[in-house]
Amino acid sequence: MRKKLIAANWKMFKTPDETRDFFREFLPLVSDHERDEILVCPSFVNLPAAVEAAKGSNVAIGAQDMHWEKQGAFTGETSAGMLLAVGCTHVIVGHSERRQYFGETDDIVNFKLKAALEAGLTPIACVGEVLEEREAGLTEDVLRRQCLRAFHAISAKKAAKLVVAYEPVWAIGTGKTATPQLASDAHLLIRGEAAKAFGEEFAGQLRILYGGSVKPENAKALMAEAEIDGALVGGASLDPKSFAAIVKY
Ligand code: PEP
Numbered sequence: 001m002r003k004k005l006i007a008a009n010w011k012m013f014k015t016p017d018e019t020r021d022f023f024r025e026f027l028p029l030v031s032d033h034e035r036d037e038i039l040v041c042p043s044f045v046n047l048p049a050a051v052e053a054a055k056g057s058n059v060a061i062g063a064q065d066m067h068w069e070k071q072g073a074f075t076g077e078t079s080a081g082m083l084l085a086v087g088c089t090h091v092i093v094g095h096s097e098r099r100q101y102f103g104e105t106d107d108i109v110n111f112k113l114k115a116a117l118e119a120g121l122t123p124i125a126c127v128g129e130v131l132e133e134r135e136a137g138l139t140e141d142v143l144r145r146q147c148l149r150a151f152h153a154i155s156a157k158k159a160a161k162l163v164v165a166y167e168p169v170w171a172i173g174t175g176k177t178a179t180p181q182l183a184s185d186a187h188l189l190i191r192g193e194a195a196k197a198f199g200e201e202f203a204g205q206l207r208i209l210y211g212g213s214v215k216p217e218n219a220k221a222l223m224a225e226a227e228i229d230g231a232l233v234g235g236a237s238l239d240p241k242s243f244a245a246i247v248k249y
Contacts, residue, residue, distance in 0.1 A: 002207050004223065005163060005230035006247045007039040007124065008237030009064060009092060009211075014042060016049040022240050023053035029244035033058060036230065038247055039090050040237070044078055051087035062090025062124070065098060068111035080119035090122045092232075094150065096130075096169045106149035113150055113162070122161040124209065124232065125150050127190065131170035139168075140189055147193035156198040164190055164208045165232040171212025173234060180225045183210045187227040216245035223249050 014022065019042055030038060041062040042050045050061045067077035083091060093116060094109035109125065116123035127146040129139045143166075151159070166186045168178050178186075187208045195203035210222055211232030222228055237243040 002205065002229045004036040005039060005207055005209060006036050007062070007090070007092075007165075007209065007230065007232045008041060008243055009095070009232055009234050010040070010042045010046075010238060011064070011097070011234060012043055013238055014046055016046055019046040019049040020053050022238075023050065023059075026240035026244055027054070027057050027059065029240060030058065030247050033247060036247060041090065041092055047083070047086050047088060060089045061087060062092065062122070063088050064092045064095065066091050066093070066112060066116060066121075068108075068115035070115075080115050080121055083121060084119060088121065090124060090163075091116050092126065092165075093123045094126045094146075096126060096128055096167055096172060100169070106146055109146075109150045110152050110154075114154060114158075117154065117158050117161060120161075122163060124163045124165050126165045126167050126211070126232070128165075128167040128169050128172075128212075134168065134170060139186070143186060143189055144193055147190055147197070151194070151197035154197070156202045159198055159202065162206065164194070164206065165211050166190055166208060167211035167232060173213070175213050177213045177215075177218050177222070178210065180221050180228070183222060184225045184227040187225075191227070214246060216242055216249075219246045219249035 038059045039062050041064050063083045066080050093112045098104040113123050129142040133142050171178050191203050194206045207229035209230040209232045210228045214231045214233045215236045
């Protein structure tokens with residue numbers, strides 16, 4: 001039985017004060033929630049405030065990105081060791097907005113995954129097709145390529161903490177959600193790629209989240225799919241009541 005992970009991706013929203021306000025309202029709403037794991041990923045500057053606010057609670061804190069080197073002359077970047085030092089346990093890697101706006105390639109995603117796993121963080125590796133790829137019938141090819149390259153030269157032992165998020169890019173922030181069936185089919189394909197890379201047993205335990213306009217109104221139907229092991233939530237995670245409603249779907 002795979003325990004679901006419900007994760008918030010706050011993107012470039014909120015200040016430290018707003019982060020504290022969120023947790024003040026959110027934590028009491030989910031304090032008795034044991035069925036799923038809960039994760040919030042704020043921007044770098046909000047990580048200390050989030051870690052402090054969530055201390056002793058059932059909510060883990062993660063980052064939205066990291067660099068793959070341990071340290072060095074990489075202005076503006078943050079390493080896995082730095083994330084661990086401020087109390088992060090998770091990190092999102094290869095989000096489509098990183099790929100689309102910051103030139104993140106499949107190889108970079110692979111470097112970051114290796115570094116995150118090596119450091120002991122739980123990486124959430126994002127994959128997903130853009131609208132043109134889906135319309136051209138290329139979804140399966142794109143997902144296969146992204147998985148193959150992301151998982152390259154990582155052993156099943158090293159990959160133990162890996163989580164994957166299927167995020168069809170046409171569904172992110174657009175209000176268009178994949179149907180539970182469409183998401184489920186993509187998850188099956190991703191699980192198949194994980195089986196090729198890491199073996200059947202590993203693939204059977206791998207958690208694959210769905211992301212793309214998850215809202216309180218559609219979370220239940222998506223989470224009812226056996227293939228969907230949680231959600232990565234953007235816009236609807238910014239409001240404590242709305243994110244709590246998704247957690248409690
Ligand atoms: C995301 O940023 O990963 C995401 C899925 O965003 P939204 O829920 O707003 O579509």
